[in-house]
Amino acid sequence: MEPNKRPVRLVSAISALLVGLLFTMFIGSASASAAPAKNSYSPNSLGLEVQSAILIDADTGQVLYQVKQDDVRPPASMTKMMTEYIVLEEIKEKRLKWEDIVTVTKEAASTPADGSQIYLAEGDKHTVKELYIAMAVGSANDATVALANHIGGGTEQGFVQKMNETAKKLGLNTAHFTSATGLLDTTVISAAELAKFARILLQQHPEFLEYSKLQSYKFRERDKNAMVNWNWMLGSNKNVTSFKKFAYEGLDGMKTGYIGAAGYCFTGTAKRGDMRLISVVMGAGSKESRFYETAKLLDYGFNNFEKKTVVAPKSVVKDAETVKIKKGVSKSVPVVTANDMTFLVKKGVEPQISEPKVTLLEEDKLVAPIKQGQVVGSATYSYKDADTGETIEKKVDLIASEEVEKGSWWRLMFRAIGSFFVGLFKGIVDLF
Incomplete structure (x- = not known):
C-alpha cells in the first residue's frame, strides 16, 4: 500500500506549493495597488515622490518649482482652507463673531466616524472660535460641518454653493467643491490654484496663522486628551519627541489632507528672514512622506533663492522725472x-x-493742489526667470515728491495770457 501513496502525496505537495505562489502573487499585487509605485511618479530634478507639486513665493506669487501643477485632483481635507477663509470673511464683514454660539445640527452630528472629529452631539452649543480651532488644528469634520450649517442656511450644501461662488470670484477655475470637509472625492482643484488660494488666504487674512500654528487644543475641559495638530512640520515641534524629525524651521501653517482617491496631501508655508514660501504636495504615499517631500521643496526655495531690490524706494524713474499738472503754482511736480x-x-x-512701463493718471486728475506722496501714476517692471521662462511683473506707485499749491487767480490768468501770445507768435512763425 505504501508505494501507491507516494504519487498522491507528491501531487498534494505540488498543489500546495502552487496555491502558495498564487496567494503570494495576489498579495503582492494588492499591496502594489494600495500605494503608488515608486516609478509611477513623474521624474523631476528634486526627486519628489508625489503626483503633483508646486512651490511659490508668498509675496509675489512667483513660481519657483512645479511638477504636474495643473493636474486636477481631490485635495481631501485641504478643502477646509476654503471653509476657514469663508469664516474669516464672514467675521471681517461683521456677519459673524468669534463669540457667536453655534447649535450643532443633526447633519453635523451625523458626520461619518471614518475621519477626524470631536464627537459633537445634536443640540450641542459651542462658539464659532471653538469650532474653528477644532477645524484648524484637529481637522474635525463634524466641527467643519457645524460651521458650514451655521453660515450656509442650515445645510452643508447651502455652504458648498457659497464655496463655489467664492472660488469663482477669486479666479480658481479648476476648483469644484462638493463638501465643506473634502471627504468627497468629487471635490477637486489643481496644486497651482491651491497655492494661489493659499497666498490669497494669507494676504487677506494673516490672522489665519494664529490658529494653524497651534500645536494642540483641548476642546472640552472634560476631554481626556487635547487634539494634536496634524501638521507635524510645525517649527514649534522641534522639542516634541514624536515630531521633532519632521519639524521645519519657520513653518507655521497650513493644512494636511487624506482620502484614498487623493493620497496624502499637504499645503505648507514657512518664513525665514524676509522670505515666505508656500508649497503644495498632492498624492504622496504616506503620512510621513508628504512632510519629507514638502521639506525638499522648501529647502530648494530657501537654499537657492534670495530677494534682490532692483529699484530703491523714492527712486526717480527714467522718462518720468516730472509730471505736468494743471492750475498749480508750478506747471509740473517731481515724481x-x-x-x-x-x-x-x-x-x-x-x-x-x-x-x-509708465502709466500716468488722466489729465483731469492731475490738478493742483497736489499733496506730497499723492499717487500720480505707476511704473511696471518685468523680470524673466531664465529657468522657468516665466515673466514676473510688479507694479509700483509713482508719487509726488513735493507739495504743489493751487495757483492764484492772477497767476493763472497771466499764465493763460502768456500761453496765448506764445501760441500766437509760434503760429505767425509757422507761416514763413
Missing part, C-alpha cells in the same frame, strides 16, 4: 517711486529687469 521693487531670483544671478 519718485512710492516704495522699493524687489524680485526673488536665483542666488548669485543678477536679474535682467526690463525698462519700466
